[in-house]
Amino acid sequence: MSGFPGIEGTTVVVTGPTQGIGRAIVHGFADNGAAKIVGISRSITDDHAVAAEARERGAEFIALQCDFADRGANLALAERVHEAVGDIDILVNNAGTVAFSPSDEYPMEMWDEVLEVNLHGPFILTRDIGRRMIKNGGGKIVFNASLASFQGNVGVISYTVSKSGIAGVIRGLGVEWAPHNVNVNGIAPGYTTTDLTAPVHESPEEFAKVLERTPANRWMDPEDLVGSILFLASSASRSICGQIIPVDGGWLVR
Ligand SMILES: NC(=O)c1ccc[n+]([C@@H]2O[C@H](COP(=O)([O-])OP(=O)(O)OC[C@H]3O[C@@H](n4cnc5c(N)ncnc54)[C@H](OP(=O)(O)O)[C@@H]3O)[C@@H](O)[C@H]2O)c1
Numbered sequence: 001m002s003g004f005p006g007i008e009g010t011t012v013v014v015t016g017p018t019q020g021i022g023r024a025i026v027h028g029f030a031d032n033g034a035a036k037i038v039g040i041s042r043s044i045t046d047d048h049a050v051a052a053e054a055r056e057r058g059a060e061f062i063a064l065q066c067d068f069a070d071r072g073a074n075l076a077l078a079e080r081v082h083e084a085v086g087d088i089d090i091l092v093n094n095a096g097t098v099a100f101s102p103s104d105e106y107p108m109e110m111w112d113e114v115l116e117v118n119l120h121g122p123f124i125l126t127r128d129i130g131r132r133m134i135k136n137g138g139g140k141i142v143f144n145a146s147l148a149s150f151q152g153n154v155g156v157i158s159y160t161v162s163k164s165g166i167a168g169v170i171r172g173l174g175v176e177w178a179p180h181n182v183n184v185n186g187i188a189p190g191y192t193t194t195d196l197t198a199p200v201h202e203s204p205e206e207f208a209k210v211l212e213r214t215p216a217n218r219w220m221d222p223e224d225l226v227g228s229i230l231f232l233a234s235s236a237s238r239s240i241c242g243q244i245i246p247v248d249g250g251w252l253v254r
Contacts, residue, residue, distance in 0.1 A: 006235030008033035013081060013088055013129065015040045015068070015122070016095030020194030021144060023050050024222035025092055028230050030057035036085055038062045040077070041095055068095055068121035069113050077121075078128030087136055090233045091129050093122040094144040096162075098196055103157040111158045118162035123169055130173065130182055138181030142232045143170055144225075145186040145244050147251060167244060174242020185232045185240055190248030192220040216249030 012029050016022035017039035029037055030053070037059050039050065044063040054061040062084050066073050081088065097117045099110040126141055133139030146163035147153070153160050166186065173184040191210045193201050200206045201219060211217055228247050231237055246252045 004032050004230040004234040004236065007090075007230060007233060009035045010089035011036040011038070011085055011087065012090040012092065012233070013038045013040065013125075014092045014094060015125070016144075017041060017050050018044050018048060019050075020196060021189065021192060021222045021225055022092075022094040023053075024226050025094060025229055026050050026054050026061075027057065028226035029090075029233075030054045030059035032230060034059050034090075036060045036062060038064060038081055038085055038088075040064045040066050040081075042067045068117040071116060071120070074116070074121040074124045077125055078132075081125075081129065082132065087132060088129050088139065090140045090142070091126060092142045092144070092229060092233065093126060093166075095122075096144065096196070098156055098159045100155050100199065102155060106157055114158035115162050115165075118159065119165040119169075122166065126169070126173065126184075130177060130184075133182045134177065134180040139183075140233045140237075141173070141182065141184045142229050143184075143186035143244075144229075145170065145188045147188055147190065147246070147248060149186075149188055149244060150246075150252060170244055171242045178241040181238075183232070183237060183241055185237070185242065186244040187225060187228045187232070188244050188246045188248060188252070189225050190214060190220045190246070190251045192222060192225065194222060213254070214249040214251050215254055218249055220247065220249065 012034045017026045018041050046063045051061040145166050148160040148163040149167040170186045228245050
């Protein structure tokens, strides 16, 4: 997928690049001429397959390991990014996790971890990278939100709370940073076949329920989400602020 204006030559941060949606996002930026891609997650290395895939497509790839469950690491992360590559043009907050349990016995350790990885960590990184974008006259920030930013989901209360919080971050920063030429937006993917949703798509019964509920009658592939992320990171979306685009095969309007 190529042809998105304003991506060529940029320095992009993608969190959670090792697999699933994040890996497809790295491919999308490299295919559109991004010069440098900084990939951040627990297991990413310069030797990871996604690093080689980015380089094959012509982008430099820089791996930074960080566990977003660790508050101290989150507070130090933006400085590490800036030390590694200098100024950032585009930040894609994609890394995320989920923890399943009925809410009436939801363990607080799971609650704390999911909230740190999905909400607090991305906010801290965005705050600290955004500060430099403001100083530099602009930038693009895109979050991977969720249908759970709009709806209740069963058995994943911390995930629902984290993604509802991200919707607030997108709206709050979307208006606060619009005068600084920093666009803050997000996408809400429909059910996508990745490891995150394995408990759902590996159950034939649950897989079929999602199909039946989705007007497009299909699960999303990671590649289905890349165009909307690139659009929100491109100069074509300069007047879009604080919005979340559902990419869900029609799920939310049904
Ligand atoms: N799949 C869906 O249906 C769906 C729907 C809506 C929204 N989303 C959102 O899309 C994003 C990507 O999901 P996915 O489906 O692609 O999931 P995935 O295949 O499980 O990939 C998750 C990515 O996040 C990284 N990550 C997980 N925990 C981390 C931590 N503690 N610290 C740093 N990095 C961490 C992982 O890398 P390491 O293992 O190397 O840390 C991995 O690269 C998430 O924010 C998710 O909520 C997904």
